[in-house]
Amino acid sequence: MTTHAVRETLGLLADKPHVAAALAVLGQPGSAHAIPTPAAVLDLDAFDRNLAKMAARAARAGLALRPHAKSHKCGFVARRQIAAGAVGVCCAKLAEAEAMAAAGVGAILVTSPVAGPLQAERAARLAAAIPDFRIVVDHADGVAELAAAATGPIQVLIDVDPGLGRTGVHDADQAAEVARAIAAQPNLRLLGVQCYGGNWQHMEGANARAAAVADGMARLKVVLAAIRATGAVFDLVTGGGTGTFAADAAQGVLTEIQPGSFAFMDREYRDALKADPDGAFEQSLAIAATVISANHPKWVTVDAGLKAFSTDGPTPEPLTPKFAASAFRFFGDEHGMLARPVGQPVSRGERVAFAPGHIDPTLDRYDLMHIVQGDILVDIVRIEARGASQ
Amino acid sequence: MTTHAVRETLGLLADKPHVAAALAVLGQPGSAHAIPTPAAVLDLDAFDRNLAKMAARAARAGLALRPHAKSHKCGFVARRQIAAGAVGVCCAKLAEAEAMAAAGVGAILVTSPVAGPLQAERAARLAAAIPDFRIVVDHADGVAELAAAATGPIQVLIDVDPGLGRTGVHDADQAAEVARAIAAQPNLRLLGVQCYGGNWQHMEGANARAAAVADGMARLKVVLAAIRATGAVFDLVTGGGTGTFAADAAQGVLTEIQPGSFAFMDREYRDALKADPDGAFEQSLAIAATVISANHPKWVTVDAGLKAFSTDGPTPEPLTPKFAASAFRFFGDEHGMLARPVGQPVSRGERVAFAPGHIDPTLDRYDLMHIVQGDILVDIVRIEARGASQ
Numbered sequence: 032m033t034t035h036a037v038r039e040t041l042g043l044l045a046d047k048p049h050v051a052a053a054l055a056v057l058g059q060p061g062s063a064h065a066i067p068t069p070a071a072v073l074d075l076d077a078f079d080r081n082l083a084k085m086a087a088r089a090a091r092a093g094l095a096l097r098p099h100a101k102s103h104k105c106g107f108v109a110r111r112q113i114a115a116g117a118v119g120v121c122c123a124k125l126a127e128a129e130a131m132a133a134a135g136v137g138a139i140l141v142t143s144p145v146a147g148p149l150q151a152e153r154a155a156r157l158a159a160a161i162p163d164f165r166i167v168v169d170h171a172d173g174v175a176e177l178a179a180a181a182t183g184p185i186q187v188l189i190d191v192d193p194g195l196g197r198t199g200v201h202d203a204d205q206a207a208e209v210a211r212a213i214a215a216q217p218n219l220r221l222l223g224v225q226c227y228g229g230n231w232q233h234m235e236g237a238n239a240r241a242a243a244v245a246d247g248m249a250r251l252k253v254v255l256a257a258i259r260a261t262g263a264v265f266d267l268v269t270g271g272g273t274g275t276f277a278a279d280a281a282q283g284v285l286t287e288i289q290p291g292s293f294a295f296m297d298r299e300y301r302d303a304l305k306a307d308p309d310g311a312f313e314q315s316l317a318i319a320a321t322v323i324s325a326n327h328p329k330w331v332t333v334d335a336g337l338k339a340f341s342t343d344g345p346t347p348e349p350l351t352p353k354f355a356a357s358a359f360r361f362f363g364d365e366h367g368m369l370a371r372p373v374g375q376p377v378s379r380g381e382r383v384a385f386a387p388g389h390i391d392p393t394l395d396r397y398d399l400m401h402i403v404q405g406d407i408l409v410d411i412v413r414i415e416a417r418g419a420s421q
Numbered sequence: 422m423t424t425h426a427v428r429e430t431l432g433l434l435a436d437k438p439h440v441a442a443a444l445a446v447l448g449q450p451g452s453a454h455a456i457p458t459p460a461a462v463l464d465l466d467a468f469d470r471n472l473a474k475m476a477a478r479a480a481r482a483g484l485a486l487r488p489h490a491k492s493h494k495c496g497f498v499a500r501r502q503i504a505a506g507a508v509g510v511c512c513a514k515l516a517e518a519e520a521m522a523a524a525g526v527g528a529i530l531v532t533s534p535v536a537g538p539l540q541a542e543r544a545a546r547l548a549a550a551i552p553d554f555r556i557v558v559d560h561a562d563g564v565a566e567l568a569a570a571a572t573g574p575i576q577v578l579i580d581v582d583p584g585l586g587r588t589g590v591h592d593a594d595q596a597a598e599v600a601r602a603i604a605a606q607p608n609l610r611l612l613g614v615q616c617y618g619g620n621w622q623h624m625e626g627a628n629a630r631a632a633a634v635a636d637g638m639a640r641l642k643v644v645l646a647a648i649r650a651t652g653a654v655f656d657l658v659t660g661g662g663t664g665t666f667a668a669d670a671a672q673g674v675l676t677e678i679q680p681g682s683f684a685f686m687d688r689e690y691r692d693a694l695k696a697d698p699d700g701a702f703e704q705s706l707a708i709a710a711t712v713i714s715a716n717h718p719k720w721v722t723v724d725a726g727l728k729a730f731s732t733d734g735p736t737p738e739p740l741t742p743k744f745a746a747s748a749f750r751f752f753g754d755e756h757g758m759l760a761r762p763v764g765q766p767v768s769r770g771e772r773v774a775f776a777p778g779h780i781d782p783t784l785d786r787y788d789l790m791h792i793v794q795g796d797i798l799v800d801i802v803r804i805e806a807r808g809a810s811q
Contacts, residue, residue, distance in 0.1 A: 048543050049516050049811035067516075067539070067811040101754060123755045124724070126439050126457075143724075143755060146713045146769040149457070153438050169714055172769055197722055197752050198714040205716065229753050323536045324559055324588040326595065332587050334514070334533075337782040338810050342733045343751065361733065362587050363619050364491060364781045365513045365533060365810065379536040379562055391754045392727040396786065398808050418788050418807075420728050420755060421439040421457040
């Protein structure tokens with residue numbers, strides 16, 4: 032990208048001094064090491080390999096691929112995923128879907144149910160605005176709200192609880208009730224069923240994940256039969272994530288998968304998946320930080336703390352070879368503590384890249400993604416749906 | 422505020438559907454309960470009482486009050502703090518200071534050292550741009566970088582490590598070395614010293630905090646003497662937070678305090694400070710959420726999860742009376758699990774307000790602060806420095 036084109040894309044953000052500083056070095060050799068920190072930095076080639084690998088796995092298994100945008104929140108990433116073979120994206124919330132639609136994404140599934148007439152109206156507006164909008168429901172009252180708001184056809188899926196108790200109809204009877212409620216509404220079209228086992232994704236060991244998926248799919252088949260017994264006709268069964276790909280493909284119940292983290296990876300997934308084929312993706316996204324104080328004999332202080340990472344997963348892991356054996360600890364809102372590498376001096380101003388512990392809530396802290404190839408900053412893109420959890 | 426004026430302030434954000442939905446009810450009775458969630462909601466009257474209480478405490482103790490903007494990141498809050506008697510604000514990072522300066526704040530102290538010529542140039546630009554800019558240094562190399570970047574006088578403070586090892590000069594010798602380095606630079610003016618004990622703030626019990634502050638101030642006095650022995654003349658000694666006010670006032674070493682959380686409070690501070698005078702502030706900031714699924718017999722699911730709160734502190738605490746005894750658990754990136762209250766049904770669409778576990782990294786997830794008085798949404802303001810950790 033040219034600096035001018037990037038500036039146009041960023042709008043007012045381009046005037047912020049730390050963004051202007053990155054723009055000033057765009058395209059120059061070594062510019063990847065001059066991005067003001069803390070910053071989200073994407074290795075474009077590794078990212079593209081991740082997209083190609085997942086697209087190939089899905090194609091071989093006969094599964095449609097609909098990556099989850101809750102991982103990235105970014106129009107650039109969504110468009111690139113679709114160009115690499117995805118049928119569209121998933122969004123967790125309406126505001127995320129609205130941001131993706133504004134970024135030119137025309138095929139979106141909202142994977143959480145919404146509640147209340149105002150939310151239903153927003154869903155109806157999205158259904159009218161983009162070519163292929165879909166949203167899940169898990170209660171007859173939600174069906175009624177959507178039907179009341181509809182200004183044209185709305186495509187819906189029944190969300191089925193995989194046993195987690197988070198969202199979804201909880202049994203075959205409730206599933207059939209929701210299916211009948213949908214059938215009674217001329218403006219609603221039942222496209223299929225969603226069943227996403229969020230708690231299965233990070234189980235350690237492929238066998239453990241396979242067993243959980245097998246149990247869940249057995250439950251799901253009962254629910255699918257109950258829905259079909261109401262007269263509903265559909266093929267689409269969507270669910271699955273980065274961790275359960277092999278198990279989902281083996282079970283053969285799902286027809287579409289919704290993985291998110293494979294595009295970037297994080298320490299939580301790498302710890303759980305290790306050398307399994309499900310984990311064979313590269314760490315393409317790093318958080319870059321800088322040493323801002325080096326007065327202590329045992330550690331140095333970097334400029335990335337509780338506001339630079341999520342803290343729900345494992346601690347961030349240094350990727351920069353010099354610090355590969357250095358433990359990281361959070362050191363308050365603004366700083367991190369990084370153990371000094373043995374036998375190597377560290378100076379103020381040195382840079383360190385980290386693999387985030389958990390990618391989704393980490394990336395949701397950043398307005399911008401810095402795209403690098405080798406040591407060159409080649410583009411800066413907005414994370415348009417950052418904070419769009421409404 | 423009029424809807425038109427708020428729309429002007431929000432710029433492009435006003436066009437986002439969830440923001441437009443809030444704007445549509447501005448000023449109406451009950452509008453506080455119609456804000457799309459998850460959302461940061463400020464009780465203006467409680468907030469103003471907190472500001473007045475801290476201003477009065479500081480005035481009685483003869484301490485200048487410079488609240489820390491890292492808690493709020495918000496121009497509206499900073500300007501209101503200054504109107505209520507603060508001498509200016511603190512900022513943790515340059516990008517935060519740049520955002521506060523752009524929001525019309527003219528007196529800013531940057532409380533973390535910066536590293537590298539590009540950062541020094543940004544500090545120099547801020548020094549030239551606002552009436553009263555100050556920044557800490559903790560190494561002679563940092564002094565040299567600032568001096569090289571200066572285009573006019575820059576006011577600096579020596580950051581002194583209180584024993585935490587995060588930032589600051591580590592002993593009297595290094596302090597004197599930094600003081601001499603500053604004295605050798607005609608464009609740098611030594612204003613004073615900073616010593617902030619971040620680890621003292623959340624100690625449980627006023628006696629424990631008083632003991633930690635007494636130890637720290639004894640160390641600080643040795644460092645102050647060493648700096649003054651170089652010939653440096655200054656009065657300003659800044660530090661202290663919400664948790665150590667009483668101890669800081671009793672010690673009499675600080676001349677300026679930097680509290681942040683008192684304006685909003687959070688569960689972490691309330692758990693530690695309990696009924697101490699230091700904790701006698703109201704919970705003025707809440708995160709509003711909505712029940713989006715209620716199919717499970719034991720709990721309901723709200724639309725606020727790992728992206729709506731920070732997770733480093735205690736878990737969020739329900740403030741809505743109906744859910745006062747309901748435990749909250751994180752339920753993935755997008756959702757929270759809230760135990761059903763005994764004997765009371767809960768429906769999809771019900772709203773719940775939460776006290777955040779830790780306010781600073783929670784508020785840093787939100788672009789907007791919704792200002793309410795009673796049950797009326799009276800204003801929506803931008804959190805301009807959200808994400809500005811660079």
